[in-house]
Amino acid sequence: MKSAEDIIERLKKSFHTPSKKDERIKVVVICIVISTTFWFFSALNKEDYISQINYPIEIEFDESEYIATRDLPTRVPIEVTGGGWDLMTRSFGFNMSPIKIALDKPDESNYVMTSSLRGQLTPRLDPVVINYILRDSINYDIQKKVSRTFKLALDPSSISLDDSYRISSPISIQPDTVVWTGPERTIRDLDRVIYLEANLTEIDRDVTEEVDIPKAPEFVNTALESVSVSFEVVRMLDVSDNVPIVLLNFPDSTWRPNISEASIKYKIAETHFDAVDSARVQVVADFNEMNPSDSSLVLKVGFRDEHVDELEVLPASIRVFKND
Incomplete structure (x- = not known):
């Protein structure tokens, strides 16, 4: 068997013999590879x-x-x-x-x-x-794994009703709770109420929708991904009317207001509207609250039907005078 020195010597001789250029390059590469290999194995044999x-x-x-x-x-x-x-x-x-x-x-x-x-x-x-x-x-960072029940609520800002409609029933969320399981510190720091984003716009009918629960924080798991949200809406009617002003604590009939009726505007659900009912709102002028500097009285609402909404009374005040 030839030694490494013999192999290298033969390669040197072949390099000097006439040959094609690419063959000489191959010989040079082989020499480099062999030399590197000998150096590598020699180095690995050293200690310390x-x-x-x-x-x-x-x-x-x-x-x-x-x-x-x-x-x-x-x-x-x-x-x-x-x-x-x-x-x-x-x-x-x-x-x-x-x-x-x-x-x-x-x-x-x-x-x-x-x-x-x-x-x-x-x-x-x-x-x-x-x-x-x-x-x-x-x-x-390893934490104890804990579970907690969170209340679900609907974010009111995620609901947009048509201008003529109002929510007329409680908002139902089924199920109304969710259990989240995760690292103790993370679960402990969360708010106890999780708000749902319904993203409902221009609502003009009763709603029953599947709404996704917000994504849980990292490392927190839940088996519940969505819930059913439902509620009813009602169309609101615009009503205008004139009502007599009720006089309170006037000393006698010689004291009179400058007007006897007030104009009112309000909204009412069409399910509670009755065209013949004229007693939904009572407007009051209390003599004991008269401003003596100008004999004015601020009109107040003495009674309002619970279904009346966005009530406006015009004028806001009246004047009183005494008939001699």
């Missing part, structure tokens, strides 16, 4: 190299009771000393079974001291020697 490797770790805990809120560390950096071959195999991850770090109550602390791992690392790395563990601690 200092290097840094990342040893694999696995953090274990009861995932049915706890939840990690950020990615768990999977490696710990170590400075080591050893032979070239040993360090190369460790650098590529060979012969390095992960160290398992079991956490019984991971929510009571957020770190593990790396010094506690040295006893497990030493026999696994032999014959490589550990110089330093380059990180003091392994940090994590």
